[in-house]
Amino acid sequence: MEPEAGTAGADGTEMAAPEPGRCAYFVARKNRFCKMIPAPGKRFCGEHGQQEEENDRKRIPCPLDPKHTVYEDQLQKHLKKCNSREKPKPVYFVQDINAGLKNVAEIPEKQVPISSLSKEELQNLIIKLKKASNGLKLCLKEQILSHQALQEALNDPKNGESAFKHLKQQASILGNMEKLHLLGPGRCFVEFGAGRGKLSHWVDVALQNVENVHFLLVERATTRFKVDGKHKGRDSIFERLQVDIQHLCLKKVPILEKKKLPVVGIGKHLCGAATDLALRCLVESYTTCCEGENEEPATKRSRTDKTEVASNNSADNESNKDNWKPVAGIVIALCCHHKCDWTHYVGREFFKSVGLGPLEFHYFQRMSSWATCGMRETTAKLSTSEESEDQTNDTEEHEQTFSGTDGGSDTLHGILTVEERKEIGFLCKLLIDHGRIEYLQQRGYKAALQYYTESTVSLENVLLTAVPSLSLIPEPTT
Template identity: 70%
Template sequence: MATSPRPPAAAKLPIEGRCIYFVERKNRFCRMVPAAGRRFCGEHASGAGAEEENNRKRIFCPLDPKHTVYEDQLEKHLKKCNSREKPKPVPVSSLSKEQLENLIKKLRKASEGLNCTLKDQIMSHPALHDVLNDPKNGDSAFKHLKQQASILGNIERLNLLGPRRCFVEFGAGRGKLSHWVDIALQEAEKVYFLLVERVTTRFKVDGKHKNGNSVFERLQIDIQHLCLSKIPVLIKEKLPVVGIGKHLCGVATDLALRCLVETYPTKCKERNEEPVAKRIKNDTMDAENDTLVNEGSKKNELEQWSPVAGIVIALCCHHKCDWRHYVGKEFFKTLGLGSVEFNYFQRMSSWATCGMRETILETSKINIKKRDDQTNDNEEHDHEGYRKTDENPEDLPGLLTVEERKNIGRLCKLLIDQGRIQYLQQKGYDASLQYYTDSLVSLENVLLTALPKQSSTPDSTT
């Protein structure tokens, strides 16, 4: 029978209360929690030469042979295994006319009393004056620049554009928004940028910051695994965070909000997960992170300051929201709604752009033919809401007019966003929705902003 691999002499000791099996591939001990009175977790119990439990046999999971399960618990395991086939949501097009009408009645009733007319906060900023007037820009690049200028103007309107802070750009992509914030701040001291992006991207803008005063770091990580209170620079400098994002796709918005207002800074102290600092491209940060986290005085200081100065996020792709991560569950429940209604509403939210679908697709074809990296800067989420999906409104012939579908789609978006606003308010923020650009520039033109209540400004609410 195999035994646990021998750890190198320099290896850290296993964490108390965790499995003592040394994982050679990760060069550390396993972090799973074993059963009471056991030294090894279930996964490593038999293979490690550890104590057997009444001769119980472990077998490979038939759904995913990468993990094992006790043979006598196989039936129970298959019902909750993460590799099991998930039930697919029933598409809206499969509903009967009566079912669809009842669903729309629920939507309209839930939307009663909501402010459906958002305030215009369409702004600009001098940092983008020259580039906005550059005749070399194509239509697509110009539209993106107008949006970035307005987001930047709103950041300044909320008194969030200043020195001694850390801007965390969620869904950063190429990092254009952080780039313009950096340009606007010019010679400001102690300005840090954390660019969060889970996929490998062409970092076209990153090279421009190597010789600047600001510090840029990229974190290639899914937002749901991001724990800001474990980022060394935030622990060390104790800088207030400003969460920003441009067209933050569906579920990513909810994950970002939770990351900012829940897991930073208190929640992460209670969790023993893989340090986020390991994912930053800096070999010295793991050691620095361990040292800082273990210093009691630093932890006390961290608890005494307000960590999040504000949030400015341009919303996008409500049809990609997920009930599991949605922060507005309590809001939905108070309205008598649950996961079933949410799943329909998030799919129906794409109807808000159905009237423009064909026009946008034709424009996309033209742009592809004219693509030029210097002048035409298309972004990932530009046409996400306009693509044909399984909730294509054309699948409901004769039931709803185009205008009715668009209005229903807008209500779905508004209801989902209102749940986010209620969530932020419960967490101690003054939060609001506003239009930050014209619908001719982008159909995804709603900006979510939030400030801690003690520092809110008169024009931060609608």
């Protein structure tokens, strides 16, 4: 039974009475009364009705989600409408279509933490890492660009520091897309890990006078503060796909099935394994199904582009149809390599080609966090209490919390310096990303890695871009 108002709580302090018109149940965990509104004539809300002595109806935990209760005599009715019930799968849901590894025998057993490795074991891992990295391009090209669509927002004095940094990243992503001629009409932009949909929002702003543009925002969780509502009444079409990328079959999305538009895959800080799932979604499950299905000539590029695609030559048109790719390009800002997974990783063949396997991958993806562990204190101060709710809710996951990886300041104390850890972490990230580049190259894409923003703006400042090698879109003119 709930404590009476005015009696002492668990900590010995005097408890106030419940607010007028509110539930009389005292929630010991929160050290306050429940704030739900009971039915007329009742002292308790529906959740705590079992506490009312005169109520003979029994409440039981919901079998679908024991975090809430239900009247036992209304259980069957509740199960039909409970928010935790299994909902019908959408037409584009195909179980594990982008999951990757099928042979579970390859998956290594849970390994000991890096901090538990002996000095010799750690040194052997580092030797393998440096040997595998030998010959890789260690200095990435800086491609820090901007786009006029965000200039007004970038100059808005109301922006806090965190919001300004996000805008700079989005502007550079759009600038890189423009450089690759991916901003144009007759496209479907698929934003993976869309969250609130800010990146798609700015792409739409950049293309506000362009026809036949569609957006698919892929996000497995329900999201608050979405910006989708800003696009109602516009010519572009926004559609949310609430599905895990692992199970997304783009070929079965109605708009793509109907229009067969060239797809541009985009993402801002697509976390860990989600990047590999997205690449496989675009390059394998979608591309394999769609190649050869398109019978229409390539769509003309925007009139604002200086370089026009020659479309009046019949021989060129015939060649274009042969070379058409359903995926026009990929632009993804990479993030959180320590959350990668060998099961989903697209670069497994590259790792095997340099003598590495799932065991080394396990440790390298853990060690990748060392690349940024020395700068985390600065990052944690990005959001200030003075910033608006709109800004603070836009903070990236890797800026809010840091996984319990083996990158702490007390890890490997006396074996490696902070600078050495940062260098090794960088090599781990580069090696994992290079596997992704080789995966794309082997499938007919011209792929590259570049720094798209300064490290002071984001610690995760590497952008992966890819366009078909035999692209219909001409190379940018210098």
